[in-house]
Amino acid sequence: MRCFVVILLLVACARLSAAAAGVSCALADEFLSRHNVTADDNDVPGPICGGQCCGRGREIQVKSTLRRSAEGSMTVSTKRTAELLLSTKRSLQDHLTGLSHQSQNKTATLFTQLYRGHATRTVQPLAALYDDIRIVLRSNEADISTENLGAGPPKDLAASAKKFFREIFPVAYHNVLKLDSKQFSPEYEVCLKYAYDAVQPFGDVPQQLGTSLSRSLEAARALLQMLAVGADALAAAERVVAGGAEDCADRLLRAAGCARCHGHDARPCRHYCLNVARGCIGSLVSELDGPWAGYVEGVERLTKVDADVALRELETKVSKAIMYALENRAISENKVRQECGPPSTLDSPALTSPHPTSGSIRRENLRAPPPDTELLQFAATLASTKKLFATLADRLCNEPDFAADNNEKCWNGIAIGDYTKPLVTSASQSDQKYNPEISGSPPQDPRVAALADKLQQARQLLVSYSRSKELTAESFMQGDEAGEEGSGSGRSYPDDYDSEGSGDDGSGDHDGQSKPYFNESPPDSSTPKVFNSSGSRVTSAVLSVAALAAALRALT
Template sequence: MKCLVLVLVVACVGAEAATTCARSQEFFLRHNVSADESSEPGPLCGGQCCGRGQEAHLRNSLRRVAERRLAATTRPIKELLLSTRRTLQEHLIELSRQSQNKTAGFFQQLYRRHAARAHSPLSSLYEDIRTLLTSSPERDSDELGSRPPKDLSESSRKFFREVFPVAYQSVLKLEAKRFTPEYDECLKAAYDAVLPFGDIPEQMGSSLSRSLEAARVLLQVLAAGAGALESSELVLSNTNEECFNKLLRVAGCARCRGHDVRPCRNYCLNVARGCIGSPVAELDAPWAGYVEGLERLTRPDADVALREMEAQVSKAIMYALENQGILESKVRQECGTPTTFELPAATAPHLTPNRRDALRAPPPYTELLQFAASLARNKKLFARLADRLCDEPDFENEGNDHCWNGESIGEYIKPLVASASLSDQKYNPEMSGTPEDSKVAALGERLRQARQLLVTHSKTAGIQAEAFMQGDEAGEEGSGSGRNYDNDDTYDDEGSGEEGSGLEGVGSRANIGEETTYSSTPKTAAATASRPLVSIILGAIIISVRQCLT
């Protein structure tokens, strides 16, 4: 009789356990965790519903859930940086080709039989321009802050020196003749002494050098930001194993014990902020400063410089024509009387002038507006990164009553740690310690370097730039300050300065007798710190209206 009672009790307990475990089956199936042969409970959860093998599989699955959630947060921003970089790079390269063709058309109209002689120096100048713009994201990220591969001031000077013999021949109206090679070389050698084009070549070279180098830096900075985000994913995926055990305890152990319940909200946040947020907490302030640096660099000066190149060349040639008497006197003093030879008619066919069409490469204002808005929304990316894990279905819960508190179903009464910062993690009841990662410190320094480059190459006045740099978080807060960035005004005190950023109105310069060209000379408009994108949107509307009217 006693044996029968014992058997019935065991059977009832087994039936109750089976019923309890059935509540967790949907959870296990979702994580592709099937039953194993071992009846021994897992070492971490110890529940009757998970053997050792099931627990190990569940731990790995929850780890992948966390990694996917973090990647889903950072990768879209990384892709946004790279796609914006690609858009700008392709736009400027295409604009340089159109500008080259238009300037070549100008020479063909002006010099006709001698236009081909300007082709090589013109090609060299534009190739130097494209050398600055043509690079891969990987190389740009590695070469952040490196010296430019070409000095466009020297490239401009070389171009005008090589073109000088052709221009001087036009000044003397020697259409059917050509200078001897020796006289050509003398003119080039005398270029610095004669200065046939005044200071226009120097101005153009300075403008090209400044604006194209700023564009190159912007391309580098966009690539560096994308690289930093990719590296942050690796840091998170290499989080210590103990943290993944804690994630299992948060979202899996209740199921292993047969409870169909989710973790308490504050319990999840404490573990997420300690295990997920704290490894990258040092990137909070550098990332916010990096984003703000990009917001401030809104002037596409390279676009303007490329659009004005033909006009600058035309202006230089006009200078030589207008100062013919002085120029002839200087040249005779340096090279003597011109020596020429007749051009055979067969070698100088008449060329039909190309039409100097307006440049058809409109600035990518729409893409830049979308980029600025998206980036502004993610200024606090790393400050909020960990909390997003607790929005996943397996971790999500709104309250702290009648939920899984890590030990049982009940109330979670431990204090909620304020943030993922290293200073706050000292008070995290779920963490025993959070070691600093040297790789993260290097990433933060790289983002600071990128921001400093943006400030250096921006159009901001010297005093404003100095004030902006003095507000850099690197000099005041350092890492792990625990500062709460949920309040925009608080962050503004640290790095955002007194004004937001904005796209400006657009001015244009069109050559007489030509179609109105696209122009992009944004002028910075002030915006309030709480609404940094208002002026950008207004600028875009003004641009659209002006383009419609023209």
């Protein structure tokens, strides 16, 4: 009871002293009310400010409020950038996944119109190829761990493309021989698949297609992964900043709260705020400045997504492969006879329509333009964040509660006056030994070093893919035909990339107009007819089924 009386006397004396000194707590009450500080001040003066207008309860609440406010102010830019990265990743992934379904449907339509009922046998190989494509485009949390950053894609798309063409070879060869009322025996189909490498019925188109898919989609996968890596790094940095704000809470209170607790209507001097913010919070993450700038540069270099072109042109290249097989059927027949002998056939059961492919989409969605404009805008916005961590702490001093506009007649930590202490140059760890508001070296969080390493790995991966694209473009400019699908030399889209089908005016139906070579040797030819030779190269126009049908008629 006696102690309680003493405490009341101390508080009363403090209030009387404040009144005697002409100090009004009205300004403090307005500040405290604005920050929802409602603690009962019937307590001893606070241990940090010791002012007449804040007891211990109020001081604790002010410190907590200022800490949260500082944390929110310094992480608003990281949150905004992380959301930009994740929203771009979602949009790009959805775009490419939808485009893969569109491409699958268009290729299935090509097979349906060309092979009719026998097209059912292409459904499974086609689905397997596009499933592998979508697996490559898919990413999850495990993909952004430090251990998995350098790991290869889950599927080898070059191998997937080769497997696809190997599986459809019996159907294509059946079409070349006009065996509408027959089908190959199971043993003969197995032999055809084994003979695929020796026959090379589609020329080098499967290899070109596989190389293009592999290079383009793996680069897209890397970009998608690295966007998630960047967002994850920013979230981790936010946690470090939150921990720093907790440790820095006393300094933040002394800078932004004590003037009010002493009854003054004054904000902290600007250089005072900068020294506190750079020293006890900014220094914790300033070492991410260089790695983050490098990461942003790496993302900028890979924002041209060639996977968009590769998916749009996939059906064109399948058409190209089929046309090659038709143009060079005599050579293929000779090679097949050498490997498997004459065709072994059975009566064909009633033909059925192919099952619809999965993932069909509405017509208006087929007209989605390439995402180049959105990605360029994204890259420009991201580029503006290169100095994100170098200037992170300074953002706090743009908040009215934390800094005045100058260093005169402001709160300098002790009284209203001028702030004459030197301003530390930056938030870097090395500069903090010159910081007058920091005693000793700031603690180094081991998480920051791990984040820096992760960002540097991400940059290296992004640069490696962008360099691969540049080398491919250079090879193309030098006339390397194998690099024809490379990027860097300008986009080339099929003229009807936004149309629904692959052609509706041809069916590939010949109704046995020509007899296949069963009992006589086919015409010999010593040189394959190269479909993409200089005299008949087709690089971007979509080959319609009508063109394939016309080729069939011309060759029979």
